[in-house]
Amino acid sequence: MATKKNQLLSKKVFALHTDDQLEASEHVLSKIKTKDKLSAKTIFKRKDGSVFTAKVTPCKYMIGGKPIVHVYIEDLTEGLNILQELEKRSQAISSSMDGISMLNSDGEFEYMNDAFANIYDYNSPDELLNKTWKLLYRDSDTRFFESNVLPEIVKEGRWRGETVGKRKNGSIFPQEVSLSRTADGRMICVVRDIIERKEYQQKIEQALQEKKTLLKEVHHRVKNNLSIVSSLLELKKHEPVDSVEELIEETQSRINSISLIHEKLYQSETLSEVNVRDYIEEFSSIVLTSFNSDQKNITVEKDLQPFNLKTRRAVPLGLIINELLSNAFKHGFDGSNDGHIQITLAVNENEVVLKVSNNGNSLPEDFSIEDRQSMGMTLIKTLTRQLQGTCKVTQNGSTIFEIRFPAVI
The missing domain is CATH 3.30.565.10 (Histidine kinase-like ATPase, C-terminal domain)
Incomplete structure (x- = not known):
């Protein structure tokens, strides 16, 4: 952030939020009193008045008998821009039934279109968001990805091939998968059900x-x-x-x-x-x-x-x-x-x-x-x-x- 350290030390945390986020910020501070760690998404305000979305992870410690809260702030601006671009593109190709998703560096789904969830027979993306990609594959396929695909993505930045996916009811189906890594370590995944082609x-x-x-x-x-x-x-x-x-x-x-x-x-x-x-x-x-x-x-x-x-x-x-x-x-x-x-x-x-x-x-x-x-x-x-x-x-x-x-x- 552009604000100097000494300019921030005299301010309360609420001064960094937009007015419509104050209630949410108070809710987070209230919850940290009973939890040692939690995570939330909020909107911050810069010195020049511009705003940005960030992921906030406050952690509570006890030092000398006094509670200290350490807050890690991750700027999500770039990721959100990618998500918005993905949303536009997913709308353009929704008729082809290609599934599009984005995963964070931990392999958890941050975004997906309806087609992606439908391919795996889930009712909506909400059932898969914040879940790991391993949920959609058998153990043998997971080991294949970890041993062969992920190292190639680290080296080349992308991978494309055919593999086998697992639907919600446990049945398997052939699929074509295209994976590419973003600059911030996220992964964009495009999936196509190819059972009819096979x-x-x-x-x-x-x-x-x-x-x-x-x-x-x-x-x-x-x-x-x-x-x-x-x-x-x-x-x-x-x-x-x-x-x-x-x-x-x-x-x-x-x-x-x-x-x-x-x-x-x-x-x-x-x-x-x-x-x-x-x-x-x-x-x-x-x-x-x-x-x-x-x-x-x-x-x-x-x-x-x-x-x-x-x-x-x-x-x-x-x-x-x-x-x-x-x-x-x-x-x-x-x-x-x-x-x-x-x-x-x-x-x-x-x-x-x-x-x-x-x-x-x-x-x-x-x-x-x-x-x-x-x-x-x-x-x-x-x-x-x-x-x-x-x-x-x-x-x-x-x-x-x-x-x-x-x-x-």
Whole structure:
């Protein structure tokens, strides 16, 4: 203070206060009679009439049987200016829900905005003011701050990073913290709750991992399907055909059935399952177009229940459907220009039932799918076993192929 020592010695303490602070000053002097030490905030008046806010800490001693009061006065002007500036800034960023606080050199909160208290689930800043920052962290996090963060702030004047905070109810949450030290030893703390950001990052990482896994799976399936094509050609090599053109058409049809599976796969959301109903709808139309002509008028009726199937099981099912439809067109309606094919797909919790029937030429009376050695029937039997299913053929005005297999393996 600018007042010289001898000018102050003759004055009473009340002369240093503004008029509106006299009552508060008397209250402090009254309390010091019963307490050895206390702390209060008050406003002092300088010699030139200007005022300043200060923290007053009077301590009582007994010297020679006489009570002596020693008063420590801390000018809070700079700190209050910082607080006012913080308040302005906190109002500007309140919409972002960033929490702002100021701590004294003892690590106690002197100021905070509502957002700061809300982040930790406290009803108002009053619940945290004059409390230590350690209240908002677990013991392990407190040790981390004391061992790593505080020394860096002393050295660099600031620190920023991610850590874990503790809410009022004890639950923890990820947060981003920015700390900076002021010239008078205080600490400014800005906190942001990043739980939504972390959850989003986790979902992105999980989705990326799923895509990598699915990509490996797709490559694996493509490799297997090429092996299937090679096996189909190998089987056909040992079976007599009327013409090379017929061989190419049959092989092309089988490859198309596999190709369409992958086309549907890439259109699906998961990249791992195919909607069997959509597949049958489209593939049956392709087969119908390829076999029908100006002379033939074969109709296809479908009653299909929606059902998703893993790719590894959709490929053999697609090949089975190809064989059943191709056989119906080529053999069921051989020599006939009109006819009807019906495809049904029924699904329950345990089983999938596929039926393909036609009202064309009947099969021989002694027909047995187990005894038939043609490539088409061999494929149907082999692929049905891959699905861990069964195949049955019945004739009652129409020829009906019924394939049953487990819905889930």
